[in-house]
Amino acid sequence: MGTSASQLPKDLLSEYQELTFLTKQEILLAHKRFTELLAKDDRSCSNPRLPMSRILTLPELKSNPFKERICLVFSTSDNKDGSLTFEDFLDLLSAFSDSATSDIKSHYAFRIFDFDDDGTLDRKDLERLVNCLTGDTDETRLTSDEMKQLINNILEESDIDKDGTVNLSEFQHVISRSPDFVSSFKIVL
């Protein structure tokens, strides 16, 4: 893939520009950061994979409660270990970039929040989501009564077809009403 070279080939760079929302400078910066994270002997390898533990050392992700989910969603690895190739990494940055459309952003947000990968946000997903938001320790968690009340409220508001779960279109419907979302769903290197 050419990622082993210290500089990206020109045609690959322009292809990345076409396929992602990133500018040339951003792609080059991403490449630099990615190679910095790679172990020495991996750099010579043709399409190196960065294990999740290394990616999570990025300061942009370090304090994010959804960091593992983000890696898992964007990873194309067969054994679902959340490891990323450079292209996966670009996909990640593209979805979180300034110029990505709200459609793309909400789609990936949905997948990040869908902890069990079953395509809908059910009560369990929502509970884990809320725990991530409030901090997942005993003293920071909401009480079970509060959690129940909260999840009931969410389902009442966003579960339009009343099937007990929030699906992608319902999620996008809610998100499209929240102009804050696009501005906060961002990671910039």
Next chain:
Amino acid sequence: MGSTEPSSNFLRLVSEEMDTSELTVVFCDDMQQPFCDQPPGGQSKHQQGWPGGSAQGQGADDYVWGLSRDRDPNVPLRNLPLTMQEKRDTRERRHLQRRSIGCWESWRRSQSIMRRRCLEQMWQFLSGLQPWRRTLHSIEGKFGVGVKVYFAFLRYLVYLNLISCLLTGGLIQAPEFIFDVDNRLYYHGGFKNVSVLHFLLGTGVLEHSPVFYRFYKPVLHWGQCLNTPLLFLLGVSSVLILSLVVLVRRTVNGYKHKWMLGVRFSFNMSFKVFGSWDFCIQDPASAALKQRVIRDELKMDLEEERYHLRVSQRTCRQKLWLCFIRLLLNFMVVILLGGSFYLIYRATAFSQSGKLPENEFLRLLQQYLPPFTITLVNFVLPQLFRIISKFEDYSLTVQVNITLVRSIILKLACLGIFLFFLYMTLQTNNNECWENQFGQEMYKLLVFDFLACFTVTFFVMFPKTLLREHFPNNNLLKVMGVQKFVIPFHVLDLIYSQTVTWVGVFYCPLLPFISLIKLFLVFYIKKFAVRRCCDPAHRVFRASNSSVLFHFILLLGLLMATVVLGITLNKLPPSPKCGAFMDRGTVFNVTADCVDSLPRVPRDLIHFMSSEAFALSLILAEIILLTSSMSQRRANNKSIERLKNMLVICSSDKWFLVRHQSAWLRSQSPESSDFAGSGQLSPPPLQEDLS
């Protein structure tokens, strides 16, 4: 992989109007009981359920996704939620398609792609020109969206003032400098014995400079039509009208969401859960803080819900007691407001009394008494309001909002009262050039506001932070607490200074320029304050809602400024010996000479356009437009309701079909293994249902 065929067949039939991915999952979950003998690989692929979520990216999922998205080949590849490899595949497919279509069509498509890229690049270039992009970004990263909204609002005001500057510069100052040579020479000679005091008070050199109204003499530039008074009025009114248009657009844009949705669709909690994490945050401390903020906010909302429950259970006696308390506290608020207004009145009366003390410093103090009083009142009372609102037993949101509303009333009313007393004193005083005096007052308000901002930051907040850093264990400092950047109050300051600019622009045409410089400096001062002295506030403002609210308050400020200007221009005749409107009875008939000099037909036309008949027809046309847009809005609301109901019906249809399908499959269960292998069977009952 044989079993994927029927599911995609099924999907092809129903994917016209529904979300495919959800259905895949629902359907496959139902299928799992009859097909427990499937190979594990195939099952996991279904469970994942995500179009294109798998590593291989081929197969049924990809196909299903492609069905809904690939249909429009003009969607940019990057807009597809696919991995890089899948995007490449899609591109290949599109190229193949393009070969099969005619060359005209392919040329058209590539042209549209070219155009889009050009536009994107231009847009990128333009957004790169915006000032302070990096700074805003880093502030957003460190303190979240709420603080950024303040700075973005500040930048917005800078733009607004820049445009006003260009307008006044082009229409008022430039012609004056080009055509009125005598005036310019006179001005150049005037730079003697300049002192700082002059710049603070707007007297001395500044009094006769282009900063104030007096400088502009009525000169004919070209024929009867292009003269200073006309340009002057045109410049000021264009500033006000442009600001109005820009502001109304901004406010309405923000409100559109609410209007469109109506009351029934509230997504409060869902917003907070789905959209409240700020992915920009990098600092672990900020992340922990954000988590605390979200937790507090969620708990507060739940608490509020319980509060409403409690309200509905209040006894009669409690209600009476509460009513009494609220009345008492509101009475106190009114007294506080009245007291502050009286204070402002005394200050204004004292500084306008005409008796000037000998000492320069005392004179400065006397001159600056009204702005000082206004700033002091605005600094102290909001804090008091915050305390008062705690005793009123409102829910927490109402508490914050009511404090904000009271502060707004205070802020704008203070200015209004000051202007009113100024107007009264101007009416009775026989000042040679009252316009200049009015302009000077506005100038002083603006300058003092800046000085206050500077002083508070560098002589109050910064030393406090330094003390805290050097003596972290001091009890006194601990009691005083951490300094917070209370966004709404800072925004109110901005709105106040902008209102002053609008009120003063007629009497002090360079005020937008001064305000521009001031905002520029304020940006850096506040940046310093946020970075160095403040911890982020606990209660984070919802960025969008608050920005709409801020624009709305700014709009109120603009309206107030226009009303004040209208009254002063209407009621006070222009002073006979100075300014662009000398020797005229009123400001408004600047075009009279020009119109009289025109030939007959255009003159009659203009006379007709200014007549009542024309105004009446204009009003009628506006009423018709308004009525039609209102009814359109109502129709839109109705159709939204209908669409939502349709969604519910659709989903129940889906459920019905899926249940039907799985029942049919179960009834065929002896043949199920056979079915999984053959694949081309399509379920007959489904066809009947659809027809």
